[in-house]
Amino acid sequence: MDAILFSAADFHVLKPVILLCLFGCGILITDAFLIRNRADRWKNAIPALAAQVAVAASLVQHLGDVRSGGAFSGLNGSMQVDGFAVFFNWLFVLAASLAIVISARYMGAEGEHRGEFYALLLFAQAGMSVMAAGYDLVVLFIGLETMALSFYVLVGFLRDTRRSNEAALKYLILGAFSSGLLAYGFSILYGISGSTNLGEIAKAVAARSEGDLALFLALITCSVGLLFKIAAAPFHMWAPDVYEGAPTPVTAYVSVASKAASFALMLRIFLTAFESAAEAWMPLLGAIALVTMTIGNFAAVTQTNVKRMLAYSSIAHAGYILLGLVAGNETGLRGVAVYLLAYVFMNYGAFALVAALRREGEAAEDIDDFNGLYHRAPGYTILLAIFMLSLTGIPPLAGFYGKYFIFLAILREGYYLVAVFAAIYVAVSAFYYFRLIRACWLLEEGEQQKPAQLDMNFGTRAALVACALLTLLIGIYPQPFIDLAGESVLAALR
């Protein structure tokens, strides 16, 4: 039996994942043997960033290959490298790099700065990478669980903080529940088609009649499992608690990267395996998107904790992104990709500032803590305003484009009522995003306590400025980004 089980081509496909795992393991070892001092722990960020550079290099290779020779697959067709996978991997690289950069100071200040933090960030990224490139149910599920397990630990990383522990436990229990459902759905899909390959499954699903019971079960369980992962209502309950409890850099990472990866998985499954049943799930997802936007936007209004407010806002954003999938046309999918790209920068920018804000060494996360910040740190407050305006979707900032394309897409499909609601919710969202800006500009810091200050190192500053510049750049000169996003997503799914 001389079948080649693992060829050079397979290695090429798997390279980003392998690199991430190697670097992750490497960090565990170097941290254990080389780093003696607590104060030197930040040095673990160096190999973690090196991993990002290495992954980026292999992504450049992948992109070149995809552009010249089209999509290619490996491991007997269970992984597929195409524009879609490469684009999402880029998102993960960006998100992970930013998370690494803003973590050092935060975790140091919280007294939980350890090597495995960075290793877990990389392992989670490896899982996401598999989710983006996987073309086989088993592989996809392994990717999902690798990511999820890493996140359970990361969320609870502040061992002495009860909120963090509570968040981790909730995330674990609910995550396991949804993973179970998803796995059940996957098993039914296997039952229907006799294969775990998405292409084969798509054929089998297309052959089924419309009211088929097995298909129906598979649709329910898969969609609920995936909707949980993107925190769509009514499966969003975990998000506010987890986002609030997790260390802030992890919150940013979960809200951006984990969401992007789950959307990648969702797009893959719904647009390949379930494509022929689109008639059945599109209205459902549309309704869920509306409910999600409603709950996210309205609940965000009354929050007093910024992380919680951003958590609900992130739920609302998931609703908008979902609308892109519901529209299902070219514009909509382009909108999803652009939205996710813009979301990386604006959301990280916002969370980086929240992570940096401290009052006498304690993390300051309430909206009141931002009172009068403009008069203490005008430059960074302007950056905050940029991120908030972008999250609202005000042109010419990056956040505008995602919303813009998604609006165009749903209007083109004739969902006028949905568009009207979505537009109204943009106005609602302005209400809570502006509360933060208003606090910075117009309100005064309380007199009893010392005002909260921004505590940043060079990395955080650089990350913030980079996020703001990219938010502006995508807003002012968006064409290359839109082209990149559009080309990647569309090439894979047509």
Next chain:
Amino acid sequence: MFFLDSIWLIPMFPLLGAAVMLLFGRRLEPQHDQGPPADDHGGHGGGHGRPAGRTLVNILCPGMVLLSFLFALGAIFQLQSVEGHSYEVVKWTWLAGLDSATGMGLNAFTADWGFLLDALSAVMILVVTGIGFLIHVYSVGYMAHDGGYYRFFGFLNLFLFFMLVLVLANNYVLLFVGWEGVGFCSWGLIGFYFRKQSAQRAATKAFLVNRIGDAAFVLGMLLTFTTLGTLTFTEIGPALEAGGFQIENPWGPLSLLTLFFFIGACGKSAQIPLHVWLPDAMEGPTPVSALIHAATMVTAGVYLVARSSEIYVLAPNTMLIVAVIGALTAIFAATIGLVQYDIKKVLAYSTVSQLGYMFLACGVGAFWVGIFHLYTHAFFKALLFLGSGSVIHAVGGEQDMRKMGALKDKIPLTYKTMLIGAVAIAGVPGLAGFFSKDEILWKTFSAHQYELYALGLITAMMTAFYMFRLIFMTFHGDNRVDPRTHVHESPRSMTVPLAILAAGSILAGYVGTPIVFGPVHDMLPSLEHWLSSAVVVADAGEHHAAILEWGLMLLSVSLALLAIWFAMKTFKTDRYAGEPMHGILGKRCHQLFLRKYSVDEIYDRFVVKIGAQETGSQLGQIDRKVIDGAVNGVGKLTRRTSSLTIFGDKWIVDGLVNTIGYGVKFFSYPIRMFQTGMVQNYVLLFVIGLGVVAGYFLFE
């Protein structure tokens, strides 16, 4: 064509100034932003002295605006030799390559970073940069004693950047960028005295009301694209032609999209029913009121309508709505202006009223007259606001006209210039306001809108009355100023801009003399002719006898003079020192005004009853906290609505704005109710959700 090719630089200069101020400004001012004392009204705070960094601010910020003005002049000079008086500079494609099915077939959507200088935007940039520069110079004197100097100038420059983007944009999307930007700067400047609660509230209110208009604007844009397949101004005309669009009656997509644009314009230009924010916006420093809330930003709505004139003329129904809303706003705001005591509030309601005139002109198809009035109004209203700022400056921050009087000899220059402004706005022949206002009335009359004409005529009379009420109460009669105040004329940097604006208020009208002036008309440049390349200029229609036009002119002038005489008679002496308007309006009318038309009580009762009691009993089973929260929310709403004091503030819309705010909060309570923090509840909801999803598939 150096200047024409660099029109994109015109907005960039103020942007540079703004960037320097906002990012590094704080370092220029060692005695940093303590904010003015809570009772401050421009210019009488602590008297910090003059830090060295201020000189830089004083040179940089007005200097950047001056550069823009010079570039604008150069560009317009060169524009005259361009055929069609239209020149487009496209820097790069902003959005492109996206095919969308539209009413015109499959269209590639494009929006560029493109700037269009044509006859219309030429007028606008001259007004914006010219008056903007004068107001910057004025602010140097006015803001000299205020904290947050750099913040003020930074925002002012940023505002000019967005305003110039708004008027120079070559498509709706870029225009919208400017549109949102000026709204943001307006928000920041209204709330400039952020330590004052009322300023904060006014800023938030302005922002929220504007968002309603903005949402309509976005819908209008989307509808425009789906109907016409383009959002670029120069392509709208050809698209209308290619699509074979006819005049729409009764309703069609064009009527709808123009209506959306008009709702957007209502928000920005403070027309009924979205006018409520503008009077409150007077909480900002006076130069801001002059620049943003009188001369430029609030006229953006008129600009938008004029810019879309090609579409508007095809939608007669929308046009009628525009005209009616304009006329109603004009008279409605004028009546409120009659009873105000705050000098700035009088001017604010006057602005709302004059904006109504502009929309009236647009609504009857005389777009160029709307722009004409916009342009003359910019001069005399900026003059009046700056003059009022000078008065307030002189009497130590007092804004109540009942505590002024007999100021004419103490601040003679301010008096003279403001008098010119008042004469101009009142419509006395020979000054700017006369030409534009009379043209509006004439166009309304010749469009057979006789009811609207009557409204306009009455408004004109009221305008003359309340303006001279202001002049006489402030400058004549007995001295009611607090004797401890040292009344003094303002510094040179404030009076020189006043003088220049006064000259403008006299001369600006001579570019739009009526045709019946015959030889005079032929001799002077014609704004109508100049604008005809950019906006639709309707045919003269049926020709009325010149005698009719002369007659109507005489009528409106004599009514205005009558009103002035009446105001003089009433207010020159202190016969009615207490409640002069009480005697004039009659008891019932005045009482009606004081009771705010009782709308408030009805509204309160409605909200309290439905909101608190009914909902409370229905939700009786639910978690106590939820109800408490809801009741508190409603209670707050009630308390807040009833605590608003200024006349006209308690109209339904005002409450509506609050309702939106609290409504949003109200809705979020039930959502929070489920967020118990208990995992088992989450799982329960999860399972219920699963059931709902399953049910959907089963019963689909």
Next chain:
Amino acid sequence: MPRDYIPILIFVVVAAAFPIVTLLVAKLIRPSAPGKTKLEAYECGIAPETDTRGRYSIRFYLVAILFVIFDVETIFLLPWAIQFDALGLFGLIEMLVFLAILIVGYVWLFRQRALKWA
């Protein structure tokens, strides 16, 4: 089509019924004579002094989890050993990679002093 799933339904019903039926039958058959002493905790005839629930050191759990991890490793090794010839060199390398990852974990644990009892 749904008819094909009837065996599954039957299976579910049987599975649900089994514990219920067993418990019910037991209840019916057994004699019942409850008393105070009978309900007390039984500890070799000595009167119980504390609650029956005691607290263990967390290290028991840690060690138990580590045991499970390395136990599963053996489970993976077994099929590989059986198919050793068929999988050949590829299988050997693959298994070495697997072991390497585990060893990294082990070394890390060791350095974290997770295995020290004191």
